[in-house]
Amino acid sequence: MPLPFLTADRTFEAADESSLPYDDRDRWRRPYRPGPWRVGGAALGLLLSSFVLFGAVLTALTGTTTSAGITFVLTAAIVVCALRVLRMGVWVSPRGLRxxxxxxxxxxxxxxxxxxxxxxxxxxWLGMPRTVQGQALTLVRNDRAPDDTPPLLTTHSLDFLNRPAGFDRASDTIEAWAAEYRRG
Known part of the structure; x- marks a missing residue:
């Protein structure tokens, strides 16, 4: 089953003369690949859900229907959380920034x-309360104070930890999208 939200649009990595290559202009797209920490955490969540699902099947065969149903719901919640973790990030389209x-x-x-x-x-650092010195891509809006908006991307997030070149490429691409669509 293809998971289009897991991979970034490969056209962003192509070295064309065009700064913003795209096929479908109206699609929301993430201009970078999810980092190994994000993919690894989601994979561990899906691995955990397979064990819980196995337990749900065993419970359904040997236990009560209520306990099996609760275990199936727990499995579905773990899968939804793992997929949401994969979907997290910054997405761009001609309509705006998400x-x-x-x-x-x-x-x-x-x-x-x-x-x-x-x-x-x-x-x-990895979204935890501990802070370290790093780079951040911040959004300045005309309807809010600059301190009211959290950073869009940081060098110490799940996507860019130990990948400073990936952060630079992603922030440059998002800035290019903003430059193109704020002009038009």
Whole structure:
């Protein structure tokens, strides 16, 4: 089964003379690949769900229907969480910029984007409360103060930990999308 949200659009990695190669302009796309930490965590979640599903089948064969149903629901919840973790990130389209978090999705139309900036600042390490010095791609909107918006990408997130070249490529691509669509 193909999982289109797992891989980035391969045309972003092609070295064309065009800065923004794309086939379908109206599709939301993530301009970078998910990092190994994100994919590994989702894989472990899916592995856990297979064990829980096996337990649900055994419970259905030997136990009560209620306990088997609860275990099946737990399996489905683990699978949904693993797929949501894979979907997290920054997505772009001609309509705007979308930041997909675990529980919340924020979409900002290009008309509200003033600028995107890459800056050295304290960033969260793997989304935990601990902060380290790193780079962050921040969004400046015309309807909010710059401190009100969390960074879109950081060098110490699940996607770019120990991949500074990947962070630079992704932030440059997102900035290019913003430059193209804020002009038009």
């Amino acid at each position: 930041q997909v978090c675990f529980l919340v999705t924020r979409t900002v139309p290009w008309e509200r984007v003033v600028s995107l900036r890459t800056a050295q600042q304290p960033v969260r």
